[in-house]
Structure formats: structure tokens, C-alpha cells
Amino acid sequence: MEEGGLTNGRIQSLLNGSANDSLSRATSPGLSYGVNGVETGKQNRYRPRTYPYFKLLPYDVEEETERNAALEEILKQLYTAIKAEDISPGAVHWTRELRGWLNLKFEIMRALRVKLVKLYYMLALAPGMDYTAAERFESMFRTLTKRKHYLKPGDDLILDWRPLWKEIKSIVLPQEMATNQSRRRRSHKNIASMCTYAYQYFDPRERQAMLDELLPYFSTSEITGAFIVMGAMNMLIPTHPAPDEPGQLQPQDYLPTFFHLWSLVNRSKAFDVIFFDLFSRLARDSLTCQLVTFAEHGIYTKDQSDLIFTALLRLTEIPVGQAASPYCQMVDLGAGLGMYLEKDKKKNPVGYSIARWIVMSLSPSCIDKPSSILSNLEGMMESIDTFFHPSNQGGWTDMLAQIVFHLVDFFVMRWNREQSGELDTPPERRINDELKRRFVLSLKEVMFMGLFSKKAKSLNYFFGSIQGLAYLEPHLILPGAFQRFYPSLQGLVEVHRTQSSLCGLQMTANVMSKHKGLRCHVTALLALALPGIDANDLSKTQHTLNFIQAVAYSIPFVDLTNGDSDVHDTALAIQWVQGEMERMEREGPNVQIDYRTEISDEDEARILRSSTAGFGEFVMSLLGKVFTLLENLPEASRVRSGSPEEAVINTLPAALTPLFAALSPANFDKALEKVAAFVGGHVVHQARDAMAFICNALCKANPAKTLKIFVPMLVVGIRNEIDHNDAASDRSSGTDVLPRDRALVWHISMLSMIIVHVGDSLMPYKKDLFDIALYMQEKCKGIPTIHISNYVHHLLLNLTLIYPVDGALYEPGVVEKGIDVEDWGRRLDPNDLTINWHFPSEKEIEFAVELFESQVITAVERLTNLISDNPKIRRKGKNKEWSDEVSRNLSQIRLIVSGIATLFDPEKASGYRGGDQNGDTNMEDTDSEDENPLAEAAEDAETRPQFHYRAGYLLDKKSETYTHLHDLRENVGHLLSSIHNFLTKQQEDDVACFTALYSAYRTWITDVGNERSAHMLERVTRLYASDIRAFKISGSRKSYPRPLLVRRAGIYHFQRVKHNSSARHKSDLDKKLLLELASSAVSPYAEVRCNAQSALEAALKSLLAGRPLVIPPLLAAFRAALDSEDFDRVKGSLYTLFFGSLTKTMSRDWRFAPELIELYIRSASVDKPSIQKISGQALYGGLSEFGKILEHHLLIDQNLVQSIEPKDDCTPKITSRNQFIKERRQKVEAKKSELSLRLIEISKNSHWKIAGRCAIFILNSGLRIQTLAPPSLIELAIQGSIDDHPGLRNSYGEAFIRIFNHIETRAVYGHSAEKYIREEETQINRVEVEVENGDSSWTQEFLNGFAKPELPEYFVDRDFPGWLVWGTSFRAMKARPVEFEDYDELETKVRKQIGGLLTREWYEKFFGYMKQEPRDATADRFRVHNAALLIQTFDLTLQDLSAATFEDIKELIKTTFDDGSDKHQHRATSEILSALLISVMERPVEVRDKIWDYGVPLLLKVFADGLTPENITYWMTCLHMIIGGKDPRQSREIFDRLVSFRLDMSSNAAFKESSKVQLLEFAIQDAGWHFRFEKPILEDFLAHIDHPYKAVREAIGRTISSIYRTRYYEAFKSVNALLAANKESSSIGIKPYAPTEGFSSTLKQVFRRLEVWRGERLPGQQTPSSYTSGSKTVLLWLDATLQSYECTSLLDFFPDVFMEQLLHMMDVKEDPELQRLAYQVYRHLPNIPFRAAEDGDFISALIRIGKLSTSWHQRLRTLINMQVIYFRRIFLIKPEQQQQLFAAVAEMLEDPQHEVRMGASTTLAGMIRCSPIALRNNILSSLKTKFTKALRKNPMPKKTPGTSTPINNNQQVIRRHAAVLGLGALVNAFPYATPPPEWMPEILAMLASKAANDTGAVGKTVKAILADFKKTRQDTWVTDQKYFTTDQLEDLEGVLWKSYFA
16 A cells, blocks of 8 residues: 555545535536426425434524524624625624524525525625625625525526626736726636536526627637637536527537537647536536437437547546657647636546536436447446556546546436435436446446555545445445455455455445345454454554444344344354355356345345354454554554554544444443453553543443443552552653553543543442542642543533433334344434433532532642742752642643533623623623724624524523632632733743643633633544545435434534634633733743743634734834844744734734834844744735725625615614724725835835835835825835845836826726726727628628738737627727827826936936846846836836936937847847837827837847847747737738748858747737738748758748648627537537648648659768758648647648658658657647548558558558557447458558567557457457467478478468467457456467467567466466366466466
């Protein structure tokens, strides 16, 4: 097994539903979509709850009315908050309360749920919303729509898709949205998760509208468009069928178009994944709809289904022969922004979509059709089954395992839901038994192979699969499983098989125990599994225990033989199982047993009864094994290390608890006696915890019996140890228990574990337990004391908590009537459950309080004494006795307080003295500080009333006990405080005491009403989740064993308790303690600091409004520490303030924020590296967001808010709150701008580190759209951009750019921030062009416009308008822009100020810095931010608004470029020129022309003469900046020059030529299909393909490919035309990329020239020739095309034009580069997706060359492609072509060349291996006869010495060799089949006896075949050899010497 293979032995992640939880929503088909439209009353939910939560609790829960009142109040407050625009904290807080309400399983009315969903959908997408609040709303939206059965799409809820599409668009198509909106963008992850939940509520009637909106953006000319459109479609398109009305799109109306879009982007994995996701959802949602036709391929046609299966094979990425991957990385890299729309691979695994598509398309109509989804699935599993074998692992392993698991999972779910009626599939589509059987059989073999895999991840998938398959067809799966598991449990095979077997048994135990015959094996398997408990192999031990646990949850360990006269012992069962095992061994892995028919019910019951007689022995030997294991466990080094020992110790109680509970009384007594004897007679120190757990398991099963034996025994043991052995008599240091004390600790541990969670059975022993506690506390010292406190803690918990004490397998009634055979594995309906709870009685509470009091009083007395002036123990002693005593007593107090936490009342603890008892009203205004307007959202507003729901509080609030208990708690609190003061004064360095003290603080503050520090709920939930795993069957609801159902009720109780004890108010004492913690959080001692900080965090979480209390003293401490340079305290302050929850509070509380920022900035200059590091890390927390503007204008749809309007009138409240909020916004903004001015002053002449920090916060708080920026900030940014320090230059430069952006934004949006949020912009130069009629003449005219020299009416910058389909209109820019002059006073003022500072000196310095050599190589590139800044400054300069003039700039550019000898001059100049040219693109034509007339000649001069390999990348980027994403006509001067370039064959400057071609290629790619000057360029390039220089050839090849790629476009006139044309064409749409006449003739012409040149080249010529050079150019062109998405345009030329030429090129040995290129292109050919029935010519050409070519290299190479194309197209290839391929390969076995024969043999084996069974069997029989005959007919010719060899002898040897190779191929085709097919032994024997001794190649081949066969069979030889006769074995052994086969 891999290290850490099966984590924790609990088969992780997969089965415990983490995969399924995140996915579960996508699994069940949604409910109806407005098809039946019947409104069903005011129900709550469509599916009643499975589990009666409220009924099972031991106390009365609230009435429905009480819950609804709470809900009403929550909604009222929510309404008020939203209306008052009090989003955070208001609306966010009430959303949290609402979630708490829903989490308690309360029911919400469906109509209300709909309102809330719409409201939260709107809020999550509301413009202007603060993004953290939007995230909360979005997660609430997901919670409300989490399960499919909450709301029916269509009937209940329809959402509008447009707001979501707008958000998606702003992420992926920013240029189509309003300007400068990117700052308000939501994260793509949030949008993606919203889509996951929202898409199913979009109206399918809107599908047409969605296609109309989305498809016009599709383009492959710029491939990003395709990825964006498909990504968005996959997120938004609703997959529910539309109602049957005219004009509605049904699946087959739009599917052909989808397939067409799919075929537009070939070789892309991302596209395959998207379509699987989309198609599988479509299959799922159409399954239940009668309107959609549904046949053997589901809703798809045969062609569609075959294509999808072909894609499935591609996705598994199974390697074939020497083929390259079917995908090209380059295509997916082109996704650009489209990658934001890819779904998360973890949440949506591909295997999941694949399985969903297959399972949701199955129906009984698949059964008898020759081609159907089912037959394709069977065929696929048969053809790839060898890839599941453990010895054959690779990149595909996980993917295949995932597919199998999800297939089973989906099928089980669909089966269960159809059976329960939850899924209303039409009857004729429901899965029937025959279909189920076929499905299980198709996966059975691969599942058994994968089950023994060596990879942990795939193993988990297969364990899940065996569970599902066994559940579906136990009698088909389990006999085969037994056949494999029995030998591995008996240890006959290697270890990892044993582990797999144990896990497989664990997963199937429950199914096994329910079915006739199969259950008789259970006891035998248990007995065989026992040896697995072994201290030397802990992971196996763990699997064994898991198996035992699964069995114990399924069957009662009760001996059933008693009543039956003729069965007394286990003899009958043993004999029967022996017989079955022998039979399985005989029949091998394909054993078939069906007990339902083989054995009568009576016999089966007798065997079962007999098998139960051995339970008693089993339990005894199990305990024996466990004790041995415990005695041999190693010493645990530290706790929670995740070591295997620890895992086993944790698994023991989990396995033994259900086991002890399932024992019959007699067996239980035996077990009890055995355990008691062990505990009393041994002390195994390292197994102390494990043993205590075991005692606890015993005690839970039967408390009365257990306590009776254990309590007296342990109490006596403890007293003996203390009295006679002096245990724990003095202080001990360190952490290890002294050997003297071990027995004592052992006894105490056992005692403390048998008294916890066992209910009231321990009341009779009350006195003993109480006395021994006091006795121990008095006598003991040192380490054992902590165990004593723990014992008291447990005792208190047991007395005061409410929990179920009920672990029985059956309801009490069943046990009374007696358990019998039919009770095995029976399930219980949760509604029939009755639970035995422990509900503390008054006596128990009295006892608890008494115990608490006695313990507290002793501890308090001791501690008071210890801190008095003359304590009993000297403080100054050498050994730390004093400190030990203090920390020991503190720990005692801590444990005791948390033990009785349930009895504390949060309200009383907060210092309330009676008053209004319900506490809802008088909480309103407790904290006056909340009303300080600066405290913006400081507290998470938990100060409003909180709703408490009943959770069984035990004390009467008026009783004396109640008061007394709380007084005791107060005393403890005061004591803690005084200890704190004492320690800080006297013992500042006593870390041990401080540690204990702060743990006590934390417990005292947090554990009120619930032991918060123990995280009980999380722990119990985690254990529950891991235990239900073996019983979780998807699609069935909570069909768990009874003990687990009982535990679910316990968890629900804990949930209620936890809800109630959330944060509480602080009492005065709390405040005091908090401030003390805060002062220690900055202590100079690191350990004290750390403990105080974590205690402070915990305390703040559980107290309301604690944060504003501790912040001022912390800030003061921070300031003092900085002043006095106290490094330790500075560190403490940094950690406390910036690495906890305080940062967030302060960022919203502007009373503290300014001071915090100031101190933080000072900390940057503290001279200590570790502090520098912490201070730097703090920025990543949330600091860098400090001071940003919060929401100031919200767009909320008030109608949706009105929908939850309360009955009472809230207007006054809303108005006052709104006023307050507006005032708060103003004050906070004022504070922020004040801060920014302060920081500007600070940063003016300070150290660069400080200035750098300042810059962040200045920008956050000083720059606003409303007010722009103060003059000092502008001056700082401008002067800073030419600072000496490079880091500062960067950040100020960025600030400068942002100032410009804000000016532009403010001007464009009419000088108002509200308009900015509403996106109402004034764009004077943008036009919407209406498409009058998008037919071909319009398209032609549109394109011709790009070739005309004069200025057009408008520029089209984007690539997509009209590429695939014309929308109604598209965006364009005016070709004659007007000057934008709408600047108001403020904007003009700022622009003037900036202009005044932009002097010639400024530019000179800036350019000078640009020319500097960068510090590291990575920065040596064209820096876009320099250009971006210059674009803005040139804008001012060219409008004559700046001090510098255009003439100055010209001079400076000249000096910057200088002589152009240095690459840094080039880099600076390219940046300046690009900025200069871009800055005038939207200015009036005259201005533009003036600047371009100056700039372009400079640029072109460099292009002509100045490029070098060093600087070409700068100039390429410069060119891309100018022309990229813009209309080519905008830069016609540059294009004219580039386009006029022609190759100069006489030039010998290779780089110069190639660089020009590169620039041209760049320009063509940027212009895409708008580029219209290709003809002369192509002619020139094609005329010179034999260019002598490599660099030029490469550039030419790529450019030709680019030109042809961008020639293609579709331009349908409308979406409807596109849909109609595709539907008419075929069910898989129109075939794209059909080559044009011109292209075909050009290509053929080129290859004709190559053929001529080939004739001219002399064989063996070493120098380059026209042939080799021309071929390389053409190969580069083909390679670029074949690796791209338009590769299918070349399909027609494969057979006749390419293949032979490529093979000839591979034969040119003198030019390895040419050979390599040709081979690369040749290997691409079979990977290109042909359409069905279009591959005939290619296959015939392969066959033709393979048979007829004169060069054997060529014949051998055709074989490579034959196998690849056969496998890739297994679903599409026609039968006659399959026959031809097989015939051809078989014929090539007789090739005269030895290498070709060997190749043919491998290919034949591969082809047989990947053929589906039906085909495989036909071919096998014909080939077998053929080769056997050939072997007989061609004996080895005998050689007569001295004569010459006859010619035909050689032929005869070749034919013999062919026969041997053919037979070898048949053997090799089944490398892992166990047992071997029945024809194989005879063939092997024949080869061994007839041909092994032949001379030469023949004999050698035979030996190789036999050796190979043996090698792959080593693991299974034990079974395999039984299938050979003795003669056959002897023949084999004769060849390979004896021991090899023995």
C-alpha cells in the first residue's frame, strides 16, 4: 500500500459523502417545469422529512407558533435593515439569524421561501453592494435552494438570468460593458457558484433569448470568444424541457447546433468537459418528461451518442501505441478570460458528468437493440478492461476509477428513487431487473480488477463501487467477491490484496447480512478476519476492526441454536462453508452461485443457526487478540500525531461499542468477566487510553452490570496504590508518568471512562465516587492530579448532560419477543424509533452541585493560600513546587467549571438581575457605544435580540441552587483575576502558571450553558459521519442501523444547545478579565503571549461587543512599545492586532482605524528582521483593504423587499436608522480623508519602507470618485513617479494612473458616483450599428470595407460581430471622433494641477528611469504600466495642458533612442512610442494624423533596420499594444507597410527577413478574419517555401497557417437561421472547416512541387536541397494547423496527398530534423476527429501503403496509425472497415521484413484487446484456425548440408514465423485475463511442443511469447495452472526450464 494509503483506514473522502455532498444537488432530476401546473396548497416541502427530529427529543420543543413568531421578527428586522440601507451589520446579521433558524430543521412555507430566494438573488447581485455582504447573501441564496425538492422549477420559482449574465459579461467581456467598471467586479468563483444553483430556475422558455444573446459573441478567429460563449452557456442554459408550445425549442431543435459548435473547436479538453456537463444535465432533466422522445440512446440520436462515446474515450486519455495525446494544450491556453467560466474540477469531476450522461439515458428500450447506450457502455468496458488491472497503472487510472464509481453511484440512486417513487420516471423508462442485471455485469469484471489496485485514491472509488453493485445484485457480485476474498483472508496472496478484501467486506457486510445464503458466510468471514488484528501491521488491524464494526451494526451476536433440536453446534455451518469454498476454488473467478434457487429456506435457516453457535468463542478470541495488540503497542510519542497507532486506538472503541451492544446477555457476561480480569490484573501503561475506551464501550452496552463489577474493584485499587504504594506522593516534573504512579493512573483512567455517558446507573455508587474524589484530591500531587480532575470532570458531565443512553440494535419490543433468523440485517424506519434518553433527575443535579461545590471550595482555599503572604509552600524553592501546585489547582478549576457548564445560564452570567425574563426587549440599547457614528459596523451587531429555542435547560431560575451555583462561579472568576494580578507582579516569568491560568480564563468565559471548549458537536458529527459510511446508499434516505439513528437524535440535541449558547453579553467581571487578557497578550514572554492571545480570541468570540473594549488598551500598549523599542511587546502587539479577528473590527471602526494605521506604518521601520517579516505578512490579512470606500449608493429592487413587509409599520424606525447610516457614512469618509492627508505629510521625507506602506493607505482612503484627490496627494503621486527608489516609483506610478482613471470615470459618468453605479455613461464616440439584414451580401460588404483605403463610417474593434451569426446590432467606434470636453470645475482644476507639474524635467527624468537596466531578468520586458501612465500624460501634453510641449517630447524621444545600439534604449523607446500613438486614437482625425505622421515613420524605421534578437520582443509587444483588439483600419499606416513586405531571396540576413515575417504574422493574428490583404502575401510565401534559412521557414510556415486559419467564418444571418441550417443538415450539425476550392488546389499544387523536387534530389545528398527545405516549411505549416482547432480542414487530404509524402520525408536519413518533423505530423493524423463514415479513404490508404510500399520503414509506420485510428474510433468505425484492418494486419504478419512482422503482431494484439466482446470472438475464432493451419502447413524446412538453400525455403520460414507471431498476438491480447480463456492453454502447449525448438527467429519468438505469458501471470499462477492439463504443463515446462513454472 502507498504510505498513508487508506487514510485512517476509514475509506476517506469518497464514501463519506464529501464528494457527494457537494455534488448531491446535481444528481436527482429536478421536478416538473410547469408541465402539469397544479398548485398544491400551502405546503412546506415536496418530500416529508425522513427523520422525526422534534418527536424524538426528551423535552418538549417549542410550538409551531413560537417558531413562526421568531421567524416573523427576523424578517421584520431584515426588512427594516434593507430599507434603511443598513447592509452590514444590519441585513448581514439578520441573514445569519435566519440561517440559524433554518439549520434547526424548522419548516419554512414554500411561498415564503420563494420570496426569500428572489430577495437574496437580487441582493447578491445588487449594484453598489459591498462585496463581503454580497458573499453572505449569495451563500444564503445557495442555502435556500440547496436541495432540489425545496422548490419546483417553473411551478414555484422562476429567476431572471439577465442579472447573472451581466455579471458574467463584466468578467469575460469587459469591453462590452460600461467603462472602468472592473473595480466593482464580483469574484468569478462567487458567480460560478451562484450559477450552479440558479440555472435550474431559469425559464426554459427563455432558451431562445439566451441563444440570441450569447451566440453572436462566438468566434474562433479569436478563440477566446468560443470559450467564453460555451462557458457561459454551460452556466446559464436551463436544461429542463420547455412546454410543448409552438416556437419553443426542444432538445433536438438545438442539439445539432451544439454539436456543430463542438466541432468548431477540436483538440480541446476544456470543450469536451463543457459538453459532457451540458449534455448530461440535459439527459437528467429530460428523463422524467413525457414530451421529449426517449429511445435506446436516451434523448440523443445514434450519431450523437456515438460521438459522445468517442469523446469519452478521448477524455480517459488512455495511451494507444505510440500516439500523441488527442488534446493540444495550445488550444486550451487560448481560452483567455474564458478560463474564469470553467467549473471547479473538484466539485464537478468529469467522471461525474460522464456517469450522469450514461445512467440518465438508460431505459429498458436499450436491452434488445444492437446499438444503444447500454451496448456502447458494455463495449467500452470490454475494450479498455486491461487498463483497470493493478499492474497496468498510469495517468488514466484515477479517471477510470472515478467513472466506474460514479456510474454505480448514479445507477443506485436512480434505482432507489424510482422504487420509492421520489423520481417519477414514466413507467416505460424505468429501470427494470433485466437492465439492472446487464448494467451490473458490464462493470463487474473491471470493478474486481480495480479492487486490488495499489493506489489509494482509485481504491476508494472501487470500494464505493463494490458496495453499490452488491446492493443492486448481491447474488451476482458477492459469490465472485467471496471467491477472491477467502484466499486472501487465508493469507495465500500478497498483503495488499488482504487489505482490499477487508475493506471490500466492510463495504458489503450490511448487504451480505440481509440476503439468503450469503449471510451464512458472515461468521466464517469474521473468524478468518481475526488474525488481521496484529500489532505488526496496524493498517490491516484497522481494516479488520472496521469490518467487525460493520458486521456488529448489521447482525445480533446471539446464539440462535437453543430452541432448535437438531442444531447444537457449529458443525453443520463449518461443513457447509468448507464445501462452498472448495466449489469456489474449483469454478474459479467466474463462479456463479444463486442461493435463492439452490437451497431451501429451512436448510438455509438451519445453517445460519448453526453458524451463530460460535459467537461466544469469537468474542473471547477477539478480546484475546485485542489485549495482545494493546500489550504490544509502542509508547505514543505525542498526542494527535496522526500515527497508525493512534488510528487503531481510535478505531477500537468505534468497533467494540456496537459489538458489545449486539451481544446476547450470556456472551456479554463472558466478555465483561474477561475485560474485568484484564483490567484488574495488568497495567499496560501505553495502552491506558485504549483500554479505558474499551471499558467505556462495555459500560455503555450495559451500565448496571459493568458498574457493579468495576466500581468496587477500581476504588479498592486506587486506595491500595495511594496507601500502600505511596503513589503520587510528591511532585514530579516533565510530562511522563513515573513508573511508581502508573498503576494509580491506570485505575483512575478506567474509572473516569466507565462513569461518563452512561446515564443514571451510577447513582447507587454516589458515595463511593464522591469520597474517592475528595480522597485523591487531598492525597495526590504531581502529574496524576490532572487525571483526577479529569475524573471529576467526567462525573459532572455524566450527571448534567442530556444524551441518549441506548446502543441496542433492536427496539425493546423485538428483544422481548426473542431474536430470530429473520432479524438479521433488518432495517428500522426512523419514524418507529423510540429512544432511551438520559435526562438528569433532581437527585443527579443535587449530587453534581454538591460535588462541584466541594471541589471548588478546596481548590479556591488552596489557591488563596498559595498567593497569600506566607503560603504553605515556599515560592522561592529550587524545584518549582509552588508553580506546580498553582497550575495543578488551576487545571482542576478549569475542568470542573467546564464539566458543569450546562447548568450555567448565559443570561445570569452576563450580570442580569432578573428584570424582564424573556430578555428580548431590554437588550435593545445595552451598549451605548454602538451608537457612535464612527463605529461603522464595528461589532457584528450581535447586540440585537437573539432567538433562543428550547434545548432542555435543567434548573429553575428561581431556585436557591441556581443562585448558589452562579455565586460559586463568580467567586472563581474573582479569584482568577487576583491570581493574574499576583503573578504579573511577583512571578512574571512563571510560564507554566500563566499557561494554566489562561486556559482557566478561557473556559470560565466561554463555557457557559454549553461546554464550548470541547467542540462536542463537531466531534460527535465527525464520528457519526465516518460510521454511517458503510451504510450510506445513494438515493435511499437514512436506512442506517438503529444505534446510528439514535446518535442522529443526540447530534440534533447538541445543535440546539450550541445554537443557544452563542455569544452572550459581558458582565463587569467579564470586562475585567478581558482587559487582563489583553494586557498579557503583549507580554514580553513569548509563551505567555501566545496563550493569552488564543484565550483572548476565544473569549471575544463568545462575548458581545468585547472588541471595542480591548482595542484602546492594546493600541496604547503598541504605541508605548514602539516608543521604547521594546521588540517583544511590539511583536505581541502585531500578532494580537493583525493576526486575529480584531483587524476586521478595526477596519470598520474609524474611532480606532487611523491610530492603528499610523502605528502599523511606524512598525515598518523597527530594526529587527523578524518584526519586519511579521509586519510585512500582516498586509495580506485584510489590512490592504483598510480605508477603501464602503457602499455609498445601492440599487435595490424595492418590490422584492416589499414582499416580506411586516404587519407593523416600521417607517419611523427605518427613517431614523437611515439618517444615522447616512451621517455615519459622511463622518467616516471625513475621517478617511483626514487620515490620507496626515499620511501624505508623514511620507514626504521618510524612509522608503514607511513611504511604501503609506502609499497603500493614502490611495485607499484619499481617492474618491466624488471628490477625486486633494492637491497634496496629486503632487505626491507625480513627484513620486520619478522618485529615486524603484519600488516607490512603481507604487506612486500606479497611484498616478489611478488618479487619471478616477478623473476619466467621473467625467464620463456625468460627474456623479451614483451614475457610475447605475452605469449611465456618456460616450460620445461610441455607436451601436444596427444589422439590417445579415445575409451574405451584408457580410461581404462588411468585409470589403476592411480592404478599402478611405476612412470608413465606423471602426469595428471586436472580432466576434458576425463571425458565427449576426446579432441585431453591435458596438463600434466613430471613425471621426470628436474631442471629449465635458469636464466640470473640479476635474478641470485637477487636470490643470497635473499639467502644471508635468514639466520637461519630469519627462526627462521619467524617460531616464525607463532606460535604466532593470534589476532582474524577469523585469526585462515591455512594461505596460509605463505605457499606460504615458498614454494619460501625453493626453494632457497634446491638449497643451501641460508645462512640457510636444516639441519637448520629440527631443526627449530622440535622446532616449540615441543611436539604438543598446537594448534598453529600444525598450524605453518602444514603450514611449506605443503610448504616443495610442493616446491620440480617440482624438479628432487632424490631431491623430499629426502625431502618427511623426511616430509611425520612427516605428517603421526600426522595423526595417533596427530589430535584433535581443529587442524584437519589445517591439512585438509595442505593435500588439497599438493594433491588438482594434480595427485594422485604425492603424492603416502600419498595416500598409507590413502588408507590402515581400521575401528577398538574395538577402543573407536571415534574422532580418524572419523578423519581418513574424511582425506580419502578428498583425494577421491580431486582425483575424478582418484581414483582407492575404492574396499577394500567400503567393509570395508559397513561391518561396524552399527558403534556405530555418528561421524564415518557420515564420513562413506559421504565417501561412495563420492566414488560412483566419479565412474561415460562418456569418449566419440570425440565430434562427443557424439553428435551422444545422437541424436540417444532420443530427450532429453542419460539418465546419470544409476546404475551399482555392485552398484544395493550392495545397495539391504545393505537394506536386515537392514531388518534383524529390525527384531532383540525389539519394544520399548531405546538403540541403529545395526538397528538404520546402518540405520543412510545409511540415511546419501542417503541424501548426493540425495542433489547432481547425485541424479538420485538412482531413480530405490525408489519404492521397499527405500520407505517402510524409512517409517519404521520414526516409530522408541525411536530415534528422526533417525526419523528426515529418514523424510528428504523421502521428497527429489519427488523432484528428473524422466524422462518422468519413474515415474510409484514410483507412484504405493506410492498408494500401502497408501492403504495397517498397520501403519496409513505411510499411512499419502505417501499423502505428492503424491501431490508433482503430481504438480512437471504436464507436464510429464501420464493420467492413474493421474487417479490412484486421485482414490487413494479419496479412502483414507475412511481411518479408522481420521488424514489420513483429510490429504487426503487437498491433494485432492491441486491436484484439480493444475490441468489444462480440467482435472479438468472431475474429478470434477465424484467426485461431487460420494461424493453427498455417503452423501445421509450414514445417521448418530441413537444411541438407552442402546444398544451397532453396528460394522457397525462406518463404516457408516467413510463413511459419507469421503463424507463430499470430498465435502469440492472440495470447498477448489477454495479458491479465484470469483464468485464461479456454482456447489459450492449447495454443501455448502447441507453440511449446511444435515450434519452440526451431532455429533462428521462430524459436526465439516462441520463447519470448511463453516467457511473457508467465511474467504477467506470476500473481495468479496458483489459480491459472489449474486450467492446463498435465501434458500441457509438461510441454510448457519443457521449454522454460522446470523451476520457472513450478
